[in-house]
Amino acid sequence: MIREFKDDMDPLLITESGQCFRWCEVPSNGKEKVFRILAGGRVLFLIRRGSELDLSCSEKEYDSFWSDYLDSENDYRAIRGSADKEDDFLRKAAEAGKGIRILKQDPFETLISFIISQRKNIPAIRSSVEKICALAGKRIELGAEEIRWLKEHSVAEEAGASLFSFPDPEELFNMPEKDLDSCSLGYRKDYVKRAAEDVFSGKTDLNRLMGLDDEELFSELLEIRGVGKKVASCTALFGFHRLDFFPVDVWIDRVLKNCYPAGFPFERYRPFNGVMQQYMFFYGRSTTAV
DNA sequence: AGGCAGGTTCTTA
């Protein structure tokens, strides 16, 4: 199906943004780039063509799930446009990051993924996450509609084969020790296990956390073992869609020190500091001009 | 071959 999507939307930038680990570009014989998204126990293939999206799902599924997942509600062009004209770095960063959106990802998946992310580079995070999904997730089967879509767009069948959902808390908690051992988690393994146990047992109630304000949510996330300020911020921003969180990692730290010695104007960009962070992160990482 | 990767925890002062 084809859908008009007038706002910023660049699948490649989102794939590379570091907010999600289960987007990828899949090989295709066609001229256009084809992306695969795994989320919410589903798969979506997509091509962006100007202001149109060519999607492998039905209208109904798009409206009931993917539209919300892509955060169609927020106007990223407007947020991007609010960057201070005097702020050269942010202007450039926002221009370079045009097309990035903040996805509405699953809180549990986001929590676990960012616990795993510590002291790992993005390919290593992806690799661990995929192993966990393959060993503990549910198989995702393609429907007739998706299969037809892949054929029409010259995508190899492998792109739709052997896909797995991210495990729910119970599935992750019940994972045999030896399986978890094979996911290259290192010292993070115990963090992951305990977090899964906490959520499964109800000690950490993610649904309850949804109802908390930013500050309360942050402090409750910090209670989880293996979750510090950075992981808590990422979880809040990407998994609870709290767009004002501003995760500070090594890259952003470098940007702040070099470009904002007097401090970043957080008041100015409330409640969208997290969106600005994404532009700054992406630009800071992709350029040496920081 | 040693250092480092989107950090966190634990120890020490």
Add this chain to the structure above:
DNA sequence: TAAGAACCTGCC
């Protein structure tokens, strides 16, 4: 409160 070491693993 703050600085420093230790931590798994894979990849250059």
